[in-house]
Amino acid sequence: MPGVSALAPAAAMGAVEKLVEKAGGCAVIDGGFATQLEALGADINDPLWSAACLISKPHLVKEVHMQYLEAGADVIISSSYQATIPGFLARGMSLEEAEGLLRTSVKLALEARDEFWKSALRQSKPVYNRALVAASIGSYGAYLADGSEYSGSYGADITTEKLKDFHRRRLQVLASAGPDLIAFEAIPNKMETQALVELLEEENIHVPSWICFSSVDGKHLCSGETFADCLQIINSSEKVAVVGVNCTPPQFIEGIIIEFKKQTKKAVAVYPNSGEVWDGIAKRWLPAECFGHMSFDALAKRWQEAGASLIGGCCRTTPSTIRAVSKIVKGKAGH
Numbered sequence: 001m002p003g004v005s006a007l008a009p010a011a012a013m014g015a016v017e018k019l020v021e022k023a024g025g026c027a028v029i030d031g032g033f034a035t036q037l038e039a040l041g042a043d044i045n046d047p048l049w050s051a052a053c054l055i056s057k058p059h060l061v062k063e064v065h066m067q068y069l070e071a072g073a074d075v076i077i078s079s080s081y082q083a084t085i086p087g088f089l090a091r092g093m094s095l096e097e098a099e100g101l102l103r104t105s106v107k108l109a110l111e112a113r114d115e116f117w118k119s120a121l122r123q124s125k126p127v128y129n130r131a132l133v134a135a136s137i138g139s140y141g142a143y144l145a146d147g148s149e150y151s152g153s154y155g156a157d158i159t160t161e162k163l164k165d166f167h168r169r170r171l172q173v174l175a176s177a178g179p180d181l182i183a184f185e186a187i188p189n190k191m192e193t194q195a196l197v198e199l200l201e202e203e204n205i206h207v208p209s210w211i212c213f214s215s216v217d218g219k220h221l222c223s224g225e226t227f228a229d230c231l232q233i234i235n236s237s238e239k240v241a242v243v244g245v246n247c248t249p250p251q252f253i254e255g256i257i258i259e260f261k262k263q264t265k266k267a268v269a270v271y272p273n274s275g276e277v278w279d280g281i282a283k284r285w286l287p288a289e290c291f292g293h294m295s296f297d298a299l300a301k302r303w304q305e306a307g308a309s310l311i312g313g314c315c316r317t318t319p320s321t322i323r324a325v326s327k328i329v330k331g332k333a334g335h
């Protein structure tokens, strides 16, 4: 059954549908995680990127989660995007240590959520919902850190089976660490989409997933393959509750939502980047190409009207972006 109708009884609703309903039809996702870690002084110029902080600065990881919760995020995404077992092993860690760090990423997000929720209840702040914790899983390309994250070209030797093997153990470890959701982020091609859908079945993962693609032209995945082809694969899976795009320029999002709404009944999540472009060679952000005169939050209102059920931000967005998004999509002042 793809998706659950708006009239489904509460008992039949999944965690995401319940949250979206509680949030008034549109839930807010957090913003750029690595971006905010850097803003707090962390050095993420590392093959493990933001996941390096799991080793050196776990208190900053928790602090970033707290800041996004405070800003109004209904979903926070763990710091495991670029945390991989082979990545940690290459750092000289044991398998136990590597798996422990993956679990730590979920634990830090759960602790932040629980502490924040406790204090929101104490202060009876009705603007907040109890947030969900999504365990982040980046693509194989994010692990390679060679630019293929945004090209989707994994080379002739890569097969669906190899991609499943790459993702298998991390998925098992993260799913067993107690998150509310698994968030596959910035998936750049169809082969990886197929691998993830098959893996969720094979491993019989009970935590609901979302799969978000990245796009550089607003019409295709980074690989050039169509959203329609990938959504068809995902529609057949009951394990995937949400589909969407992240780390994609904001000017493409409205068109993408319209396309997705034609192709799927699943809830649609969008959390674009700021529109700045990552130059992987020079390792710096280039200024945003013009996306009209609209601010990120004004665009978010249009994404909501176009049918997105979850809206947030990705790289180069910050807690103030999320505060503004939360205000505009929930129509509530006061964060």
Ligand SMILES: [Zn+2]
Binding pocket: 246, 247, 273, 314, 315
């Ligand atoms: Zn991003």
